[in-house]
Amino acid sequence: MTKKIPISEIFGPTVQGEGPLIGRPAVFVRTGGCDYRCAWCDTLYAVLPEHSDEWVPMTASDILARVNDLTAGHPILVTLSGGNPALWSLEPLIALGRSQGHHFALETQGSVAAPWFASLDWLVLSPKPPSSGMPMNWDTLDMCVGAAGDRTRSALKIVVFDDGDYEYARSVALRYVGLPIYLQVGNPTPLIAANGEISETASNDHLLERLRWLIGRVTEDYWFDATVLPQLHVLTWGNRRGV
Amino acid sequence: MTKKIPISEIFGPTVQGEGPLIGRPAVFVRTGGCDYRCAWCDTLYAVLPEHSDEWVPMTASDILARVNDLTAGHPILVTLSGGNPALWSLEPLIALGRSQGHHFALETQGSVAAPWFASLDWLVLSPKPPSSGMPMNWDTLDMCVGAAGDRTRSALKIVVFDDGDYEYARSVALRYVGLPIYLQVGNPTPLIAANGEISETASNDHLLERLRWLIGRVTEDYWFDATVLPQLHVLTWGNRRGV
Numbered sequence: 494m495t496k497k498i499p500i501s502e503i504f505g506p507t508v509q510g511e512g513p514l515i516g517r518p519a520v521f522v523r524t525g526g527c528d529y530r531c532a533w534c535d536t537l538y539a540v541l542p543e544h545s546d547e548w549v550p551m552t553a554s555d556i557l558a559r560v561n562d563l564t565a566g567h568p569i570l571v572t573l574s575g576g577n578p579a580l581w582s583l584e585p586l587i588a589l590g591r592s593q594g595h596h597f598a599l600e601t602q603g604s605v606a607a608p609w610f611a612s613l614d615w616l617v618l619s620p621k622p623p624s625s626g627m628p629m630n631w632d633t634l635d636m637c638v639g640a641a642g643d644r645t646r647s648a649l650k651i652v653v654f655d656d657g658d659y660e661y662a663r664s665v666a667l668r669y670v671g672l673p674i675y676l677q678v679g680n681p682t683p684l685i686a687a688n689g690e691i692s693e694t695a696s697n698d699h700l701l702e703r704l705r706w707l708i709g710r711v712t713e714d715y716w717f718d719a720t721v722l723p724q725l726h727v728l729t730w731g732n733r734r735g736v
Numbered sequence: 737m738t739k740k741i742p743i744s745e746i747f748g749p750t751v752q753g754e755g756p757l758i759g760r761p762a763v764f765v766r767t768g769g770c771d772y773r774c775a776w777c778d779t780l781y782a783v784l785p786e787h788s789d790e791w792v793p794m795t796a797s798d799i800l801a802r803v804n805d806l807t808a809g810h811p812i813l814v815t816l817s818g819g820n821p822a823l824w825s826l827e828p829l830i831a832l833g834r835s836q837g838h839h840f841a842l843e844t845q846g847s848v849a850a851p852w853f854a855s856l857d858w859l860v861l862s863p864k865p866p867s868s869g870m871p872m873n874w875d876t877l878d879m880c881v882g883a884a885g886d887r888t889r890s891a892l893k894i895v896v897f898d899d900g901d902y903e904y905a906r907s908v909a910l911r912y913v914g915l916p917i918y919l920q921v922g923n924p925t926p927l928i929a930a931n932g933e934i935s936e937t938a939s940n941d942h943l944l945e946r947l948r949w950l951i952g953r954v955t956e957d958y959w960f961d962a963t964v965l966p967q968l969h970v971l972t973w974g975n976r977r978g979v
Binding site (some may be wrong): 505506507508515516517518564565567568569570675697701704705708711712715716717719720721722723725728729730 | 749751759760918940944955958962964965966973
């Protein structure tokens with residue numbers, strides 16, 4: 494029997510909108526299920542159990558067939574996201590995909606570590622700041638950082654809505670000296686979602702105003718090791734799914 | 737006698753808005769003078785001889801004194817831009833700056849190669865596409881690529897306004913297989929400048945529309961080695977100088 498993974502969506506090719514791989518063409522594989530409930534989660538459809546009937550159980554080869562369908566078989570960066578994709582054993586998927594020339598990046602909050610992180614090309618850890626409402630578990634984050642392999646490039650990505658989040662990001666950077674850290678402007682649209690429906694329209698004026706604020710914080714503090722980025726896909730397409 | 741370099745402006749710290757170092761805090765050192773006259777040049781004040789009386793002749797230590805003043809002595813990424821900064825001997829500046837902990841990136845069109853490129857941390861080559869109106873010199877670009885040193889990370893950055901520019905970018909990528917290539921959405925504001933005065937306001941709607949177009953071109957062609965980015969500083973601040 495081949496293990497199946499609940500898949501919320503597979504889409505692309507588009508470009509990665511955030512973090513160290515910003516602007517890079519990618520196909521996104523989004524797993525269903527999450528151990529977190531962030532206040533501003535923008536993918537509740539991949540998080541909440543009441544959506545689980547929308548998730549399709551797929552084997553590694555099912556998933557790669559779909560990826561190859563989208564890319565006409567051309568190797569691409571496959572971004573594994575969620576939900577929390579670290580809840581699932583993705584090693585067979587990565588091994589099979591690598592044998593076909595694909596590269597793999599994982600996006601996870603750092604609450605669950607797995608040995609197969611070592612087979613990733615990129616490990617992007619996004620521990621959640623205070624505004625998420627989630628507690629911080631430094632031990633699991635330590636384990637995630639330690640699970641990266643020799644060929645894995647690791648990075649931290651922290652969503653920043655406010656001063657509390659910013660100070661949290663500073664504390665994360667202090668703990669993991671030498672790991673590249675990306676500060677990402679928070680997208681408030683999910684916080685004002687009506688009836689759980691996130692508006693497809695984002696306010697670029699607001700997002701860019703917060704970007705200017707965040708750049709100001711970083712430069713005033715001479716924090717020159719940090720990289721400051723918006724979510725480019727939100728500026729480009731709003732909160733639409735599938736891009 | 738210490739050699740002086742004509743400096744159009746030194747500003748920052750802000751974040752780099754484009755290319756491989758997007759989002760990275762940086763101070764910009766802009767030299768005056770250029771061997772090109774691109775149709776859509778956004779820094780004519782650092783290009784045209786009639787502005788040369790605004791350029792201040794500075795020694796390497798003058799320049800670094802100003803950089804250190806802006807960063808309170810904290811090491812930072814110094815982006816050398818222009819005009820064409822490759823017209824000047826920047827080796828003493830880089831050597832002195834590196835001894836103070838700074839890192840250096842050069843932005844140049846690839847029309848002039850210099851041995852001191854080998855001392856750079858980053859060499860960002862932006863050969864100009866057809867829409868610039870400038871002729872292509874592959875020989876000098878070859879020499880620039882070859883001038884990078886062991887510690888120099890090189891990248892190509894191509895401004896893309898239209899299909900002609902896009903095809904040109906494809907040909908550049910074919911010639912320099914293995915060099916990372918960044919496609920950058922062209923900013924049309926300079927083309928519609930009244931009396932040489934570029935409007936401080938950019939049209940984000942237009943820029944994002946062109947970004948969606950460029951992402952579409954790249955993904956339809958399965959060109960997954962390219963990275964597609966806007967000029968983040970233009971989205972964030974329009975065409976204002978000094979940010």
